[in-house]
Amino acid sequence: MLDMHASLAQIPQVVQALQAHLTTHALIFLQGDLGSGKTTFVQHFCRAHQAPLATSPTFNLLHIYKTPKLCIYHYDFYLKGFEELHALGVLENLEQGGVHFIEWGDFHLLSWLKSCGFSPLVLSLKRGDETCHYKLTHG
Template sequence: MKKVYSLTLNEINSLVDDIRRDFQEGVIILQGDLAAGKTTFVKKIAKKLGYSEDVTSPTFSLQQCYTDKLFHYDIYNHGLEHFIALGMLEELEKPGLHFIEWGSDELVDILTSAGIQTMTIKIKKISDNAREYIICTH
């Protein structure tokens, strides 16, 4: 299934609500250029789930755990092979929502073949205040 949203940053909560309703557990792969809004999207989800602490990209730490059901990964600096070598795929089996910034189609294939519910969100910057979100469930 594929859906496309064109939203301003003020309208993103409608997308967050749709995803929370339709995808309550599994891995969400976030793809997009630098500054496209990947971490901003995770911040909005975390806020919707009642998490009030600061949400930052785990660019250098690889993983952030915000609650026992909300996880955030960034594989930009280390790559998929390093992520797998560290045994991080096992982390993705934990109940909850797992957001992976810079996840590839290869990772999607690995997750779906393992039976892990997976969604891809491709984020494209339209303007300083608007983004296009292409949502695909696998």
């Protein structure tokens, strides 16, 4: 699908390459270690769509960035289990049209989404010394 190495200055090219794999309703799990650049990638995606600057949703669980043509959802599910997310009603947002970036989503959530008919994508980020390796796969 997508398999690229990019420096910080080249992230816009990764965003552009990702666009070819998105539909009007896309769920993208961002997987990578702490500090791998997950939120930075969402910031570049927002910039490419003239959306407000993305910030980490760590304490809010969800940030929504609206543009005239697109709604961008940015989730942080760190240490949140499926049952807690379901009880909070957060998972209902995943049904909304737009692009949904999910940081720290676990395997149970991914499996549940697939069983509900969603086709999530997984963008894994692996930070190197000067570049980051971006690999997009089907969930």
